[in-house]
Amino acid sequence: MGQGRVRLGYLLNRARNIRPGNLVEFARQTQKVSKAPLPVIIADMLWCSVKYDMGFRDYAVWDIRLLNAKERGTWMTHPKSFRVTRMYNTPEGRAKLEDKRRFAREYADLLGRESIDLRDVDDTELAAFLARHPKVLAKPNDGHGGGGIELHETGPDTDAAAFRAEVTGKGQTMIDEFIVQHPDMSALYPDSVNTVRLITFLDKAGVVHLLAAVLRIGNGAVIDNFASGGMFTMLDEHGVALYPGVDKNSNVYPAHPVTKTPIVGFPVPLYDQVVELAFALARRTPEAPYVGWDLAITPSGPVVIEGNHNSSVFQPKPSASGVRTGLLAVYRAAIGF
Template sequence: MGQLGVRMRYLAGRARRLSPANLSEFTEQVKRVSKAPAPVIVADMMWCAFRYDMGFRDYAVWDIRLLKARERKTWMTHPKSYRITKLLNSPDARDLVEDKPRFYRDFADEIRRDWIDLRTAQPAEIDAFLARHERVIAKPAQGFGGAGIDRIETSDIADAAAWRDTQIAKDQTLLEEVLVQHPELEALYPGSVNTIRLVTFLDKAGAFHVIAGVLRIGNGGVIDNFAGGGMFTMLDDRGVALYPGVDKKSNVFASHPVTGVQIAGLAVPMYDEAVAMVERLSRRLPQIPYMGWDIAITPKGPAVIEANHNSSVFQMKPTVSGVRTGLLQRYREATGLDL
């Protein structure tokens, strides 16, 4: 299936799932930066979906209403990212990376944390795992986007067998030790492990491309995901934060509201080591050239959290960055696709 076919299928699926509540939420976001009336915003949103292959959330989050046509066409979008995944990644990509126990086994040398699968572990193994850790992270074995993740104090577990049954019923069957993050990232926000997302592409000639680097920061919760209440900022090619943080609702944070640490200018420790790790991992999965990697930085070095075969797109809104052009050209140069 060519690009047009993939695009039409994606748009049809989006249309079926369109929620009036989401449309209203996005419109209100746009109205924060634009004086245009709601009908004009909705009409422009629809036009951009058709003309620039742009999701409604893309339009709202990236201040597209404020941009001229020549600027709008420079922005990468989630529908275009989906096309890259469908056209260039293996059909087996989801099973290879989003089945977390399988991924953890295949890349045990880069996981750098203790973990156990409650579905297959023996009672004695579970007891020993819980005894080794004061707190653990529980997550779905097939989850994504930070959904269904809890941090559990093991001292609260009175009956391990009954607790295991409850976890399986909740589909929280993957247990991991809580990673200790690098002190500089701990100072930024200690309530979650603050990770970096590297959006990468391994081309047919074997050249490795880092298309985008992102620092994801928790804010009040145990995860740093944008969809789960966290914030993000873009990184330069040296791993230095370029801008303040922004959350899903377009709130902007020059410094972290919990710790007061300034975000722009913060240098991610061991960034070059993280990029080198991701390149090694990418070369072990050449059938999935387009990937979004989530990496934690521990005091001993980077550790891979997970891989996403259909990466989200990260760009900074112009009202924060002052930059009115997006990253589409970087995606074109890396993938060779005329997106």
């Protein structure tokens, strides 16, 4: 499918589904960094959505209102990312990553954690799993964005049959051991597993390109993703946080609001191993060369959370970082679109 056709289809779909409430919401968010009147911001947002292939949230989170035309043209956007996903990630590759049951089977030697599907075990096997793990996460097999995930405290006395009935009644069939994170990661925020997302592209020569390295930090929820109130910052080549954390509402955090741990300069432990694991995962997935890998760090090394064939885009926020250019050049150099 050609780029032009994919883009046209995307734009038509957006036009059909545009919600005025979203425009106003993101325009008001933009007013945190701009004194421009709301109608001016909305008009500029609509112009950028066509001119730069840019989502409304992209415009708000990356302070596009503050940038000149040349700077605006340097940003990788979610519509562009969608187009790359559709052009390079095959249906087989997307299925391989989306189906948590299949993912756990095909990447079992790389996961670094124990995961079971209730459809594959009887109550005796389930009871043994629950006895081994004092905490587990119950997930829907095809969930997205952290939706439908619940934490359960378990142990040798947990009634396996009752547990099965409870979670399957909520559509949850995947059960993962709860990850005990590295103490350095816990110091950032102990109430969620804080993760690293490495966005990679596997080219036709088998070379893995690292497009973006992101530290994701929880803030008030058991999961750390953006949609659930978490924040992110970008990492340098050594795994050190470059900028303050930013959440989906464009709030900026030089230090975590709960733990007061400084975010800028935070070094991700065992980062070389994190990158090595992500590259191994990428080489295992030629059917989906463009993936965002979510990895957690335990005291003994990194473990795999999931692979996202439709990864969000992460870039520095200008008002928080002082950086006024995006990562489009990095993506284009690796992918060639």
